Amino acid sequence: xxxMRVKAKLKNGVVNVKAMxxxxxxxxxxxxxxxxxxxxxxxxxxxxxxxxxKTVLDMSTSQFLSKxxxxxxxxxxxxxxxxxxxxxxxxxxxxxxxxxxxKIK
Amino acid sequence: xxxxxxLGLTLGALALSAIxxxxxxxxxxxxxxxxxxxxxxxxxxxxxxxxxxxxxxxVKLKAPDVASNGGAIPVSFSTTKDVKTIAVFQDANPEAAxxxxxxxxxxxxxxxxxxxxxxxGTITIxxxxxxxxxxxxxxxxxxxxxxxxx
Numbered sequence: 001x002x003x004m005r006v007k008a009k010l011k012n013g014v015v016n017v018k019a020m021x022x023x024x025x026x027x028x029x030x031x032x033x034x035x036x037x038x039x040x041x042x043x044x045x046x047x048x049x050x051x052x053x054k055t056v057l058d059m060s061t062s063q064f065l066s067k068x069x070x071x072x073x074x075x076x077x078x079x080x081x082x083x084x085x086x087x088x089x090x091x092x093x094x095x096x097x098x099x100x101x102x103k104i105k
Numbered sequence: 106x107x108x109x110x111x112l113g114l115t116l117g118a119l120a121l122s123a124i125x126x127x128x129x130x131x132x133x134x135x136x137x138x139x140x141x142x143x144x145x146x147x148x149x150x151x152x153x154x155x156x157x158x159x160x161x162x163x164v165k166l167k168a169p170d171v172a173s174n175g176g177a178i179p180v181s182f183s184t185t186k187d188v189k190t191i192a193v194f195q196d197a198n199p200e201a202a203x204x205x206x207x208x209x210x211x212x213x214x215x216x217x218x219x220x221x222x223x224x225x226g227t228i229t230i231x232x233x234x235x236x237x238x239x240x241x242x243x244x245x246x247x248x249x250x251x252x253x254x255x
Contacts, residue, residue, distance in 0.1 A: 014213055027221070029199060045134050058207040060133035062141055064198050066177035066219035074213035 002098025008086045009105050015056075015077040017049065020070040021090050021098055027063040042093050044069065049088045051080050051104070057088075080104060133190075133205045140202050146194045146229050149201040153192060154239055159231065163240035166230050175222045175248040183215040186240050188232045191216070197226030197248065222248050 004021045023044050026034075031041035041063060049057035056075040065071075082104050090098045133153075134141055143149035151157055167181040175197075184191065191214060193203040203220050206212075214232075222228075225247045232240040 025221075027198075029223075046132055054211065055209050056211045058131070058209060059204055060131075060207070061204045062200065062202050064195070064200075064203045064221045066221055069219060070177075071218040072216065074215045075211040076213060079211075 002090065002092075002096060004088050004090060004098050004100025006086060006088050006100040006102040007105075008102050010077045010080065010082055013077050014074050015051075015080060015086075015104055016072065016074050017057075017086065018070075018072050019047075019049075019088055019100065020068060021047070021100075022068055023090070023092065023098070025063060025065055025067045025069060042096075044090045044092050044098075047088065047090045049073075049086060051084050051086050054079075056086075077104075131207045133207070140192075140205070141200065143201050144199065146196050146201045146227075149194050150192075150229075150231055150239070153190075153202075153205065154231070154233060156239065158239060159241040160238050161241055161243075163234070163238075164230050164232050164242035166228065166242035166244050168228055168244045168246055171247045171249060172222070173249045175224070175250055177219040178222055178246070178248070179217065179219055180228060181215075181217040182230045182242065184232045184240060185214070186232055187235045188214065188240070189235055190233045192231045192233075193218070193220070194229045194231070195220065195222055195226055196229075197222040197224045199223075222246075224248055 006019045008017045025043045026041050028038045028041040032038045043063040047059045084104045088100045139152040143152050163186045164184045172178040192205040194201045227245040230242045
């Protein structure tokens with residue numbers, strides 16, 4: 001299973017999240033060049049995040065995120081508190097999944 | 106008997122209330138497959154929203170004027186409009202779509218992400234307002250070293 005590094009900080013009612021998934025993000029063109037077949041392309045297609053079972057991020061993605069994609073997002077923190085667990089998940093084109101979690105600081 | 110009936114009803118009500126929350130998470134790769142294979146930004150936007158009627162306001166987009174490494178171009182975008190989805194497109198790669206965020210009640214709609222661009226081109230952010238308008242921001246940038254290896 002893949003991994004994802006996550007940091008989350010609650011400030012002024014907003015949770016700031018920084019996340020990095022470890023993934024090659026092989027595009028169709030790269031796969032064709034390196035392996036001779038477009039079918040070897042593989043990249044993260046969906047990323048989601050939840051706290052206490054509530055979805056706070058839901059994102060469909062293509063091969064054009066950078067290698068080891070890194071991104072930041074924010075969500076309203078009124079219902080959440082420091083110490084709550086933020087869980088993130090990704091799934092790639094081949095069906096492999098990755099997970100990451102952190103406590104909101 | 107009374108109690109059993111009551112429990113049954115409660116469970117049913119719980120199940121019903123749980124469904125919308127699950128439906129809220131939409132996988133746009135499954136529901137709108139054409140968005141991801143579209144070669145031009147116009148086609149991708151049309152496949153996603155059924156319209157190309159863009160309004161050039163309401164979205165902030167930050168990206169470098171010149172990106173030295175096309176493999177990881179930092180892009181920040183945000184909107185304060187009441188929106189359903191936010192999508193990122195570009196015209197430098199074989200396909201146009203980069204990502205689509207399904208906005209939820211907790212979203213603040215301020216994102217930063219690193220993307221790949223094979224050559225110089227234009228990044229387009231489209232935020233689909235709940236009022237039906239497609240709020241848009243565009244930015245053209247130079248890419249010194251392409252990020253998709255051709």
